[in-house]
Amino acid sequence: MKLFIDSGNIKDIETLVAIGIIDGVTTNPTLLAKEPGDYRDNLRKICQIVKGPTSGEVVATDFEGMMREGRELAKIDEHIIVKVPFTKAGVKACKTLSSEGKRVNVTLVFSPTQALIAAKVGAYFVSPFVGRLDDIATDGMQLIEQIVEIYDNYDYTTQVLVASVRHPIHVVQAARMGADIVTCPPSVYESMFKHPLTDIGLEKFLKDWEKAQAPAGKA
């Protein structure tokens, strides 16, 4: 399963990419609006750091505007994936941009039928938002299970990108269900690295080693 970072913060992205576990980045208008500087320059920098799929989202809501912004975003870097919201205009833009050879991520997906439609118009990624469904007392991960099953039934090549991830359990469930990608905010990576037994175990190994190195009688 591929691991993406859900952030527009250059420092956070640099830090996580340096560890060697990151395959790509997702951004959205909310994330990019938090960062200083021109969003195009920031997206270019992110692409250069991660050297993998980097989603940049259109903000136009009409088909023509989405096409214009999508084509501009795609020019920023070869790694850019054009992100469009799941609306009629977004679905039409996905079909047209995909036919031009651009890779499209259909975002704000909350139902299996939306995911089915995204696959039919050639989306490269589909982004179901699990955390936001959990927030309204609906099981977000059940949606992932349904999408993976539907895509498997018909051999759709659209990759399932699990978004709106809030904690490591989402990651575990996504991996067990066979989702292609999870995109996590830096805080979720922090939680995935932390385990008290790892810390306790390492401390004991180092203490025992230190004791053995001390001159006889001084331990």
Ligand code: E4P
């Ligand atoms: C990813 O593509 C989405 O933009 C993101 O995961 C949304 O997450 P949120 O629901 O935590 O804002």
